[in-house]
Amino acid sequence: MKLLVPVKRVVDYNVKVRVKADGTGVETANVKMSMNPFDEIAVEEAVRLKEKGIATEIVAVSAGPAAAQEQIRTALAMGADRGILVEHDGVLEPLAVAKILKAIVEKEGPQLVILGKQAIDDDMNATGQMLAALLGWPQGTFASRVEPADGALKVTREVDGGLETVQLRLPAIVTTDLRLNEPRYASLPNIMKARKKPIETVKPADLGVDVTPRLSVLKVEEPPKRQAGKKVASVQELVEKLRNEAKVI
Amino acid sequence: MTDAGRGGPTAAEFDAYLDGIRRLVDQRLIPAEPRLEGEETLPQDLTQALREAGLFGISIPARYGGAGLTMEQQVRVMLEVTRASAVYRARFSTTIGLGSQPILYNGTEAQRRAWLPRMASGEATAAFCLTEPEHGSDAGGLATRARREGGEYVLDGVKRYITNARQAQVFIVMARTDPASRDAAGISAFIVPAGTPGLRCGPADRKMGQDGSATCEVFLDGVRVPAENLIGGREGEGFKTAMRGINHARLHVAVTCVGQAQRLLDEALSYALRRRQFGQPLAEFQLVQAMLADSRAEILAARSAVLETARAFDRAGEAQGSLVADIACCKLFASEMVCRVADRAVQIHGGAGYMRGTAVERLYRDVRLFRIFEGASQIQQILIARDMVRGARHG
Ligand SMILES: Cc1cc2nc3c(=O)[nH]c(=O)nc-3n(C[C@H](O)[C@H](O)[C@H](O)COP(=O)(O)OP(=O)(O)OC[C@H]3O[C@@H](n4cnc5c(N)ncnc54)[C@H](O)[C@@H]3O)c2cc1C
Ligand SMILES: Cc1cc2nc3c(=O)[nH]c(=O)nc-3n(C[C@H](O)[C@H](O)[C@H](O)COP(=O)(O)OP(=O)(O)OC[C@H]3O[C@@H](n4cnc5c(N)ncnc54)[C@H](O)[C@@H]3O)c2cc1C
Numbered sequence: 087m088k089l090l091v092p093v094k095r096v097v098d099y100n101v102k103v104r105v106k107a108d109g110t111g112v113e114t115a116n117v118k119m120s121m122n123p124f125d126e127i128a129v130e131e132a133v134r135l136k137e138k139g140i141a142t143e144i145v146a147v148s149a150g151p152a153a154a155q156e157q158i159r160t161a162l163a164m165g166a167d168r169g170i171l172v173e174h175d176g177v178l179e180p181l182a183v184a185k186i187l188k189a190i191v192e193k194e195g196p197q198l199v200i201l202g203k204q205a206i207d208d209d210m211n212a213t214g215q216m217l218a219a220l221l222g223w224p225q226g227t228f229a230s231r232v233e234p235a236d237g238a239l240k241v242t243r244e245v246d247g248g249l250e251t252v253q254l255r256l257p258a259i260v261t262t263d264l265r266l267n268e269p270r271y272a273s274l275p276n277i278m279k280a281r282k283k284p285i286e287t288v289k290p291a292d293l294g295v296d297v298t299p300r301l302s303v304l305k306v307e308e309p310p311k312r313q314a315g316k317k318v319a320s321v322q323e324l325v326e327k328l329r330n331e332a333k334v335i
Numbered sequence: 336m337t338d339a340g341r342g343g344p345t346a347a348e349f350d351a352y353l354d355g356i357r358r359l360v361d362q363r364l365i366p367a368e369p370r371l372e373g374e375e376t377l378p379q380d381l382t383q384a385l386r387e388a389g390l391f392g393i394s395i396p397a398r399y400g401g402a403g404l405t406m407e408q409q410v411r412v413m414l415e416v417t418r419a420s421a422v423y424r425a426r427f428s429t430t431i432g433l434g435s436q437p438i439l440y441n442g443t444e445a446q447r448r449a450w451l452p453r454m455a456s457g458e459a460t461a462a463f464c465l466t467e468p469e470h471g472s473d474a475g476g477l478a479t480r481a482r483r484e485g486g487e488y489v490l491d492g493v494k495r496y497i498t499n500a501r502q503a504q505v506f507i508v509m510a511r512t513d514p515a516s517r518d519a520a521g522i523s524a525f526i527v528p529a530g531t532p533g534l535r536c537g538p539a540d541r542k543m544g545q546d547g548s549a550t551c552e553v554f555l556d557g558v559r560v561p562a563e564n565l566i567g568g569r570e571g572e573g574f575k576t577a578m579r580g581i582n583h584a585r586l587h588v589a590v591t592c593v594g595q596a597q598r599l600l601d602e603a604l605s606y607a608l609r610r611r612q613f614g615q616p617l618a619e620f621q622l623v624q625a626m627l628a629d630s631r632a633e634i635l636a637a638r639s640a641v642l643e644t645a646r647a648f649d650r651a652g653e654a655q656g657s658l659v660a661d662i663a664c665c666k667l668f669a670s671e672m673v674c675r676v677a678d679r680a681v682q683i684h685g686g687a688g689y690m691r692g693t694a695v696e697r698l699y700r701d702v703r704l705f706r707i708f709e710g711a712s713q714i715q716q717i718l719i720a721r722d723m724v725r726g727a728r729h730g
Contacts, residue, residue: 120354156347159347159351160351163351271354271355271356271358271359271388272351272352272355273355273387273388273389274344274348274352274389274402275389275402277344277348277351277352278344278348278397281345281348
């Protein structure tokens with residue numbers, strides 16, 4: 087079966103992000119960009135399904151600026167077979183991305199789309215669910231385990247109360263949680279082989295998708311600085327402070 | 336062999352590789368360091384992780400199965416890898432430097448094809464046998480003999496302190512083919528596969544540090560190898576051959592010192608921020624700050640020297656022999672520097688720095704080696720000064 091894995095270009099998880107002076111967003115100029123870590127987990131899972139002989143082809147797709155080719159290359163180095171870049175400069179909201187992915191799904195006909203449960207830049211946690219709704223496909227979100235079960239897919243989900251297992255008919259949508267797997271580091275020969283794998287570039291308009299934003303960001307601010315803690319000498323003092331200073335009991 | 340045809344990665348591909356190496360170091364190698372204490376050799380799973388990361392092949396061109404990195408790229412990889420215990424580096428160091436470079440630069444095509452791909456994959460670990468009980472710094476005077484008998488050479492002698500000998504699939508052995516000679520001109524280099532009758536390793540040496548990396552004696556009693564195993568096929572070229580490996584290895588030791596010094600400083604700074612005395616973090620005291628600042632300045636100097644020399648190495652190509660003195664400067668400065676940084680890092684840790692289980696205590700013992708092997712500091716000084724005097728006399 088064919089797999090589709092969307093990968094997003096985001097600020098690297100090691101970077102300490104800074105809010106832009108005008109409060110319109112965070113600084114991304116001269117900042118290291120990487121593949122969204124949840125998407126790495128998605129690519130890893132897809133590659134494992136291919137190594138087990140269950141998947142036959144993995145298509146990595148990214149919607150974003152031309153530079154998002156780098157993230158597609160990373161997916162190709164990890165083991166994806168080819169890439170599609172849906173090139174667009176500027177904001178892409180989850181609904182726009184879901185519509186783009188729907189158009190790609192209709193063109194490519196994958197049996198399974200594996201997405202990250204959220205991207206670490208905006209933490210929306212929406213694209214996978216929206217895509218499932220637009221396609222009318224079953225979804226297994228927050229997956230911590232994915233097992234093929236003749237023609238279907240058993241997905242173990244991390245939910246508040248514990249673990250929930252759902253069985254999905256294919257075609258289906260899966261979104262990955264942190265514990266699904268540990269993504270591999272691409273080896274240098276594989277990084278170099280990825281050079282020869284094809285990446286096709288299209289525009290949202292070619293897919294008939296209108297990506298005009300529907301949300302407007304009012305202001306982006308730094309979180310408040312944490313105040314230094316206080317050491318207390320005894321339980322009595324703690325209770326006293328909770329009652330009279332913090333006024334929480 | 337020219338450096339142009341290495342078949343290495345583009346800048347973007349290299350950066351992607353380096354990202355993976357950084358993660359390997361932070362997520363796998365550094366956390367596993369406590370497992371090395373008291374071990375004779377590196378545990379299998381960690382050796383395998385080094386293989387999978389392609390580290391055994393960084394200095395070997397792509398057409399022989401390696402990564403084909405330039406020296407500058409190798410240095411940048413090693414700056415990351417050696418933030419973790421130098422014991423990891425020791426596991427593949429003899430293969431990437433002293434083991435493979437003599438074959439790459441001076442070997443016959445058949446020798447390259449026979450060994451380089453196996454070395455690059457990490458399947459064949461190489462050990463380099465130069466030092467003997469009676470000949471350490473004075474390696475040119477070595478006593479191990481190689482006699483020609485028909486289509487074979489017969490090797491007799493004893494080698495000492497040989498890194499990875501007990502793990503090796505192949506030994507590069509320096510032996511005297513001209514019995515009348517007393518100096519380096521009568522020495523040749525041989526490829527001796529492990530398991531050749533007459534070659535035996537002694538028990539692992541007990542060392543001050545570097546737990547998890549083994550050295551031992553290597554005994555050669557009537558070891559017979561076919562004449563095809565003479566590196567380059569010509570007698571008397573052994574020392575020139577060895578210098579290829581030694582030059583490479585010395586620059587890599589210098590990088591290792593920079594990586595280790597950076598790690599020591601990271602440990603010292605983080606401790607100085609955590610530990611409070613007299614109501615303040617140690618990092619607030621100017622006398623502690625002086626130790627931190629001196630360390631950072633010295634690390635930057637060594638790092639710059641190593642990177643600059645690596646770039647010169649890449650530009651020099653075949654003429655890399657002209658860099659012997661500059662490489663010696665890097666090795667001398669970086670190895671002396673890391674020992675000063677280690678001393679300060681232990682000092683900043685106070686009593687904790689003297690206790691087993693503290694990273695800087697272990698690193699302090701590990702880095703002491705770097706002023707001794709691959710040419711002790713005094714030998715580097717001699718080399719550097721001789722080069723200066725010779726240069727001044729001959730213009
Ligand atoms: C952990 C470890 C791993 C090693 N791995 C290998 C290996 O894989 N392969 C290998 O072949 N060797 C290896 N060696 C050997 C190493 O290269 C030698 O120890 C080194 O060359 C020094 O030789 P030596 O120990 O005989 O000391 P010596 O040569 O006896 O030197 C002792 C001291 O005298 C000084 N000295 C010597 N000659 C002079 C001079 N002319 N002027 C001023 N001072 C001088 C030296 O600088 C040194 O301080 C290893 C050593 C160690 C400790
Ligand atoms: C083997 C061993 C045996 C010992 N035996 C005994 C014993 O029998 N009895 C006993 O009571 N203790 C003993 N000690 C403890 C020893 O005296 C302390 O380790 C020592 O006083 C340093 O204290 P510390 O380890 O807490 O380091 P810290 O006080 O935390 O100092 C860490 C570093 O910060 C520096 N520093 C601290 N304050 C300042 C400042 N104001 N300005 C600049 N620099 C500063 C120090 O010089 C040091 O480099 C022993 C320690 C060891 C290692």
